[in-house]
Amino acid sequence: MxxxxxxxxxxxxxxxxxxxxxxxxxxxxxxxxxGASAGGAGGGMSGSDLLGSAPNLLDWADKMTSQGIASITQGMKSLLGGGHKPAVARALEQLLDSKPEVEGYITLDPRAPRGATTPAPAAGRxxxxxxxxxxxxxxxxxxLSVKEVGARLQPPRGVVYGATELLSGEGFVEQLAKLGAKAGNPAH
Structure with a gap:
């Protein structure tokens, strides 16, 4: 449907x-x-329940449609990271705060000699x-998450975000369709 x-x-x-x-x-x-059911407990109806009356069938169909859409929405939120800070924002926050988790990161310091890579700054710097x-x-x-990180930290930090391509919702769906076509649609 x-x-x-x-x-x-x-x-x-x-x-x-x-x-x-x-x-x-x-x-x-x-x-x-x-294959876990979207309906959970009480989500299904037996064949005799479905045959009982048309209103019950319509109520059941409406409930299943609502649960299906809710399941898809939740799945897309998980896929797209809804409610979570993107990895780039988490990494940026750690770098800007000089947290110990960033010791393995390599940074580019414009004051360093040309071509030199430097480890992330020591704690406190x-x-x-x-x-x-x-x-x-x-x-x-x-x-927006990167900008929020810069504004939220004390003192506020100047941050700039860039990417080779910024996608609209339509562009994202088009890329998903292309990936699905290339992958041979393993779901179907």
Missing amino acids: LEAKLKESDIDPAALRYARALRAAAERAAGKGV AFREAITFLVGGGSLHEQ
Whole structure:
């Protein structure tokens, strides 16, 4: 049903299939397994319940549709990192605060001799400014998270975010569809 709605909206359903395949792979990796029911306890109805009356059938269908959409929304939030700080923002925050987790990071200090890479600064020697640049697609969510990190720290730090490509929602769905086509849609 959802794929039909996507087709009606001129959206390639391969994007949804690919997102589902990614979610299934993430669930397998997390040990959750695949195929857990979206309805949970009380989510299903027996055949005799369904045949009882048309209103019950419609209520059941409405409930299943709502649960399915909620499940897809939750899956996309997990896939897209909804409610979580992007990795680039977490790394930037650690670098700007000179936390011990960044000892393995290599930084580029403009005051260092040409071509020299330096380890992250020692504890207590925090950066005042930073430029983050992602090779590949970036997102508005990442950009806003990076800006928030710079503004939230005390004292506030100047940060700049860049990426080789900033994607709109439509561009993201198009890339998912292309990846799904290249991957052969393992979900279907």
